[in-house]
Amino acid sequence: MLRTMIVGSLPRPTWLVPSGEMYVQWKLDGMSLTEGQDDAVLLALTDQREAGLDIVTDGEQRRRHYIWGFVEGLDGIDFKQLAKISTRGGRYGNQLDAARVVGPLKRRNSIVRDDVRFLKQHTDKPIKVTLPGPMTTADTLADEYYRDRRTLAGELAKLLNEEAHELVEAGADIVQFDEPCFNIYLDEVEKWGIRALEDAVKGIKAKTAVHICYGYGVGIVLKWKTKNTDWSHYWRTLPLLRTSAVDMISVECAASGVDPAVLAEAKGKDLMVGVIDVGTEEVETPEKVAARIRAALRYVDPDRLYPCTDCGLIPRSRATARGKMKALAAGAAIVRAELNAQR
Ligand code: ZN
Numbered sequence: 001m002l003r004t005m006i007v008g009s010l011p012r013p014t015w016l017v018p019s020g021e022m023y024v025q026w027k028l029d030g031m032s033l034t035e036g037q038d039d040a041v042l043l044a045l046t047d048q049r050e051a052g053l054d055i056v057t058d059g060e061q062r063r064r065h066y067i068w069g070f071v072e073g074l075d076g077i078d079f080k081q082l083a084k085i086s087t088r089g090g091r092y093g094n095q096l097d098a099a100r101v102v103g104p105l106k107r108r109n110s111i112v113r114d115d116v117r118f119l120k121q122h123t124d125k126p127i128k129v130t131l132p133g134p135m136t137t138a139d140t141l142a143d144e145y146y147r148d149r150r151t152l153a154g155e156l157a158k159l160l161n162e163e164a165h166e167l168v169e170a171g172a173d174i175v176q177f178d179e180p181c182f183n184i185y186l187d188e189v190e191k192w193g194i195r196a197l198e199d200a201v202k203g204i205k206a207k208t209a210v211h212i213c214y215g216y217g218v219g220i221v222l223k224w225k226t227k228n229t230d231w232s233h234y235w236r237t238l239p240l241l242r243t244s245a246v247d248m249i250s251v252e253c254a255a256s257g258v259d260p261a262v263l264a265e266a267k268g269k270d271l272m273v274g275v276i277d278v279g280t281e282e283v284e285t286p287e288k289v290a291a292r293i294r295a296a297l298r299y300v301d302p303d304r305l306y307p308c309t310d311c312g313l314i315p316r317s318r319a320t321a322r323g324k325m326k327a328l329a330a331g332a333a334i335v336r337a338e339l340n341a342q343r
Contacts, residue, residue: 001302001339002293002332003054005272007211007250008130008176009066009312010044010059011321023065037062038118045123047318051325052333055126055174058119060312062112066178067132067140068099073111074159076103076145083142089184092220098142101152107159113170120171129172131160133179133210134196135188150192157199168206174248176209177201183212183233190240198245209248209272212237213311214256217279225279231257238265248272252310254292255279263299271300274310275331276324281316283323289331302339307332 016036017024028036044059063069071077082097112129119127132140134157138149146152164175177200182189201208212234215221234251241249242265250272253260263271275292276284293307307328313321 002305002307002336004307004329004332005053005055005128006048006057006059006309006313006325006328007213007272007274007278007311008057008060008128008178009063009314010047010057010061011314011316011318012059012061013040013043013318016040016061026064041115041119042122045119047322048325049123049125051322052329053125053325055128055306056119056123057128057130058115060130060314062115066130066312067137070111070132070160070163071099071137071141073107073109075106075108076101077105077141078102083144085142087139088181088215091184092215092224094220096140098140100142101145103145105152105155105159107162110166111163113163113166116167116170116172126173127171128174128176128209129167130176130178130211131164131167131200133177133181134160134200135185135193136179136181139181139185149188150196153192153196154199157196160200161202161204164200164204164208168204172206174207174209175201175204176211176248176250178211180211180213180215182210182237183214186233186236189237194240194244201245207247207270208245209250209270210241210246211250211272211311213250213252213274216311216315217255217277218315222279225256228257231259234258234262235265238262242266242269248306250274250308253296254284254310256310260295260299263296270304270306271296272306272308273300275307276309276328278309278311278313278316278324281320283320284327284331286327286330286334289327290334293331293335297335 040061134153138153248270255277
């Protein structure tokens with residue numbers, strides 16, 4: 001019970017990307033890039049093992065960006081001539097460079113299967129692999145071909161499903177889809193977002209998960225969060241997910257104003273509960289983490305509760321990321337000991 005893991009990403013070493021930057025070109029290329037990424041994955045594994053986490057990821061060390069890492073492996077997309085689009089419902093007020101969908105989407109071959117094999121070879125712990133969710137991916141592309149968000153998400157779901165099946169064959173124990181847009185387009189989630197997600201997880205012989213958050217712990221998002229007063233989004237999405245085919249749901253609870261009582265709306269599902277704020281360099285004490293876990297335990301059974309980070313740790317310094325992972329494992333250990341003592 002109370003098995004710990006991170007949402008997915010960890011900061012990347014400075015030999016791969018300039019310090020602190022998220023959306024950049026790699027510093028290396030060719031074989032040097034492969035070796036540099038292999039080394040970064042091994043360090044990410046070491047950090048998670050030393051922290052004492054129960055389920056591990058590759059820290060998304062091979063991905064330039066959580067969406068682009070997948071769509072760069074697809075045909076039908078122009079990555080050279082980008083278009084400026086408003087994403088995430090304009091919530092964060094910025095326009096982003098987006099790759100353009102210019103033809104039918106096709107997956108040339110496996111995109112991250114070899115990455116999963118590498119990870120599996122280097123750890124005995126259960127591994128989690130992350131893919132972008134169909135709705136969020138569709139929201140990040142400039143669609144000049146399908147010209148319909150739902151159709152585009154449906155096409156992406158098929159390709160993500162093919163990929164996910166191959167990742168399970170390669171050893172993935174959990175396949176997680178990242179869908180921050182499930183906290184934004186609530187009507188569309190109900191109309192077709194859940195369906196697209198279910199198409200993406202169809203027939204997968206491993207645990208499937210969906211990560212829903214209020215965005216990365218970066219400046220533009222933090223600015224929105226400090227002004228936001230409406231945290232009711234999960235009250236609509238969790239009841240929809242409760243009857244869906246997805247096994248696990250990741251909910252941001254540490255840095256948002258989300259009331260943990262909403263977790264009861266997903267009764268029967270496994271819940272990854274965010275107890276680590278990824279938007280600050282301040283490392284939580286294990287006691288603080290334990291208090292957040294206890295608050296969630298009022299609504300979730302301990303064998304269904306997976307203490308987790310709110311979102312990816314990529315924007316943090318490496319030292320802070322290590323500290324936060326240690327606090328996560330230590331906080332869970334405190335509560336686990338309390339529960340065992342009560343038995
Ligand atoms: Zn997130």
